[in-house]
Amino acid sequence: MNFNFTEEQLAVRDAARDFAQKELLPGVIERDEKQQFPAEQIKMLGELGFMGMMVDPKYGGSGMDSVSYVLAMEEISKIDASVSVCMSVNNSLVCWGLEKYGNEEQKEKYLKPLASGQKIGAFCLSEPEAGSDATSQRTTAEDKGDYYLLNGTKNWITNGNSASYYIVMAQTDPEKKHKGINALIVEKDMEGFTVGKKEDKLGIRGSDTHSLMFQDVKVPKANRIGDDGFGFTFAMNTLNGGRIGIASQALGIASGAMELALKYAQERKAFGVEIAKHQAIQFKLADMATEIEAARLLCLNAAQKKDAGEDFSREGAMAKLFASEVAMKQTVEAIQIHGGYGYVKEYHVERLMRDAKITQIYEGTSEIQRIVISRSLLK
Ligand code: CAA
Ligand code: FAD
Numbered sequence: 001m002n003f004n005f006t007e008e009q010l011a012v013r014d015a016a017r018d019f020a021q022k023e024l025l026p027g028v029i030e031r032d033e034k035q036q037f038p039a040e041q042i043k044m045l046g047e048l049g050f051m052g053m054m055v056d057p058k059y060g061g062s063g064m065d066s067v068s069y070v071l072a073m074e075e076i077s078k079i080d081a082s083v084s085v086c087m088s089v090n091n092s093l094v095c096w097g098l099e100k101y102g103n104e105e106q107k108e109k110y111l112k113p114l115a116s117g118q119k120i121g122a123f124c125l126s127e128p129e130a131g132s133d134a135t136s137q138r139t140t141a142e143d144k145g146d147y148y149l150l151n152g153t154k155n156w157i158t159n160g161n162s163a164s165y166y167i168v169m170a171q172t173d174p175e176k177k178h179k180g181i182n183a184l185i186v187e188k189d190m191e192g193f194t195v196g197k198k199e200d201k202l203g204i205r206g207s208d209t210h211s212l213m214f215q216d217v218k219v220p221k222a223n224r225i226g227d228d229g230f231g232f233t234f235a236m237n238t239l240n241g242g243r244i245g246i247a248s249q250a251l252g253i254a255s256g257a258m259e260l261a262l263k264y265a266q267e268r269k270a271f272g273v274e275i276a277k278h279q280a281i282q283f284k285l286a287d288m289a290t291e292i293e294a295a296r297l298l299c300l301n302a303a304q305k306k307d308a309g310e311d312f313s314r315e316g317a318m319a320k321l322f323a324s325e326v327a328m329k330q331t332v333e334a335i336q337i338h339g340g341y342g343y344v345k346e347y348h349v350e351r352l353m354r355d356a357k358i359t360q361i362y363e364g365t366s367e368i369q370r371i372v373i374s375r376s377l378l379k
Pocket of ligand 1: 236313
């Protein structure tokens with residue numbers, strides 16, 4: 001591993017940090033309270049090139065590497081994880097999959113507006129009865145010759161209402177099990193497509209999570225990504241990269257909480273000295289810094305492997321597993337360091353703790369990451 005960042009990578013990190021401080025920090029508490037989707041902020045991120053970071057500029061992207069993506073995701077997530085989940089889904093689940101597996105017409109029509117930030121995308125795999133057990137797709141895409149007839153319900157879809165284009169996994173041939181699943185690009189205004197109510201969540205409350213209903217939606221065959229039956233492989237390969245995004249989100253939530261705790265510990269006095277002078281607080285800070293650094297190295301390791309064109313599925317799962325556990329544990333510690341002040345909204349750390357929890361659940365729970373890692377060890 002060699003993490004001597006290039007000047008370009010450092011410039012991306014600094015631009016993301018500046019943006020987060022200037023544009024995300026003001027209003028982050030209010031957006032969380034009101035469950036307000038950060039539409040303006042996402043538009044600005046798109047204009048700065050952060051919504052299609054790794055996409056070739058000829059398709060409207062910024063042509064950056066995955067290491068830059070990790071650095072940017074960490075900075076944005078330090079301040080607002082509702083923004084960074086939208087960014088992560090658009091970059092690594094939607095744009096990456098379309099660029100890697102879409103055909104030229106799909107890239108022209110869908111990837112360009114998504115990568116340039118004019119439109120937002122969503123990735124729709126989970127269903128009411130198919131979350132971790134993702135091969136058990138109940139949504140059906142019946143082959144009708146030149147179109148698929150799409151029926152079913154997707155659950156928990158990030159960018160559910162704000163998206164214009166949705167990549168939907170659906171079962172075409174149940175006899176073939178997961179090899180009968182297709183990935184289809186669905187447009188929001190297609191007849192028979194309805195967006196359900198917004199979920200009222202513990203954390204990432206600004207992010208718009210919705211269920212989606214499809215009733216006899218006619219999706220042209222031209223909107224299928226890859227060959228017939230490629231949908232599950234598409235979803236799994238895409239999720240491998242998505243997990244680097246969520247790992248970096250968890251890293252950012254943890255390091256954001258640590259920055260706040262470090263500052264507070266040097267200001268707050270108890271027993272006549274700054275609390276940072278008490279060894280119990282110093283040890284907490286030491287553990288935080290150590291675990292966060294380990295999480296950062298795992299994220300960068302997975303990203304570097306991806307950039308080198310190597311298989312990174314195990315490393316991505318390790319990064320997500322570890323970083324999300326660190327985020328949960330260390331945001332709780334950040335609250336402890338803040339005492340009673342940590343328990344109220346004004347000091348930000350309680351929101352970071354609420355936001356941390358989802359990183360252990362979406363894009364594969366911690367248990368699923370352990371399955372991915374152990375299967376790769378044992379195969
Ligand atoms: N990379 C590539 N291929 C993979 C893979 C991976 N990480 N994991 C599984 N596969 C492939 C297998 O090789 C197999 O393919 P073949 O039959 O061609 O060999 C196929 O997928 C089925 O795998 P299994 O036989 O292992 O199937 P399983 O049912 O025992 O387990 C699973 C599959 C790994 C548990 C999978 O269902 C899974 O990853 N579940 C979690 C789903 C998930 O992460 N959902 C996230 C939704 S998106 C989201 O959450 C976005 C957001 O929040 C912001
Ligand atoms: P279940 O699969 O029912 O799991 C319940 C519990 O059982 C978990 O602890 C799980 O780890 C455990 N478990 C299940 N199977 C095993 C096993 N074999 N071994 C050990 N333990 C097991 N999905 C999308 O497709 N697109 C999105 O954009 C998206 N965004 C989301 C946003 C939010 C806010 C949320 C909450 C979810 C989102 N999801 C999305 C869905 C998410 O990926 C699923 O919630 C997740 O994969 C878990 O599925 P489940 O909720 O059905 O839990």
